[in-house]
Amino acid sequence: MTGTTANASVWANAEVWVAPIGTALPADESAAFGAGWEAVGLLDGSAGFEYSRSEDKKDHYAWGGILVATTRKNHKSMYKFTALEDNATTRALAWPGSTSTELKVPVVVNQMVAFETTTGGKVKRMISKNYAQVDLNGSIKDSEEDLTGRTFDVTIFPDDAGVLFSKQAAPEIASIAITPLTLALSLGGAIIKKLTATATYTDATTGDITAKANWVSATPAKATVSAGYVTAVATGTSSVSANFGGVVSTAPSVVTVSA
Secondary structure, three states, X not given: XXXXXXXXXXXXXXXXXXXXXXXOOOOOOOOOOOOOOXXXXXXXXXXXXXXXXXXXXXXXXXXXXXXXXXXXXXXXXXXXXXXXXOOHHHHHHHOOOOOOOOOOOOOOOEEEEEEEEEEXXXXXXXXXXXXXXXXXXXXXXXXXXXXXXXXXXXXXXXXOOOOOEEEEEOOOEEEEEEEOOEEEEEOOOOOEEEOEEEEEEOOOOEEEXXXXXXXXXXXXXXXXXXXXXXXXXXXXXXXXXEEEOOXXXXXXXXXXXXX
């Protein structure tokens, strides 16, 4: 099988944020959404973020049935998500223009919408460049068996240059190195020692991910590992590896436990 597994993603967490047009964007993917942005709250992870686009296409043929050209127009980009909370933000999206005491015929407003997904060391944000409109999709069902969900369709309107989104993303992890690659422990002496996991990112920067990484000992009966700290259990050897954001360390550390 060809391919790079690190390029495939299952997103562990996600957020949807809304704000009035003109609200300041976060400086980058590491900055929090500031004043004016409101979080939708808990989302249905099974439903996820569903993106779709459509356009009118027309094929043009010459005599003899030869395809000469295809023209496209009326492009439309849409996102869909399901919110699980009944809060001020979701009520404003479902019933725009209503108040806490009155439900009015909804009048959809133009606003900014941001979609954020995170997992491991990966962060991806898609923020509407111009504006978006949010519509309630279908009905709202209250029951004793399922969480009440509100599914929303988000229509994205491009700016004059045809730009739909501003993108913010953290550089992804390219590789992980463990140091040292050999570690000696003693049941009668140094029973615990620490390993370090260093990530190299796609922009060539590096970072210590020791505390964040998932550590695995191939033979936990000989040595266990947690947050980089290796503890001797019995004489023998074990290989210790680290993984984070879908990337596994390039080489394990060989741990030798003596009496």
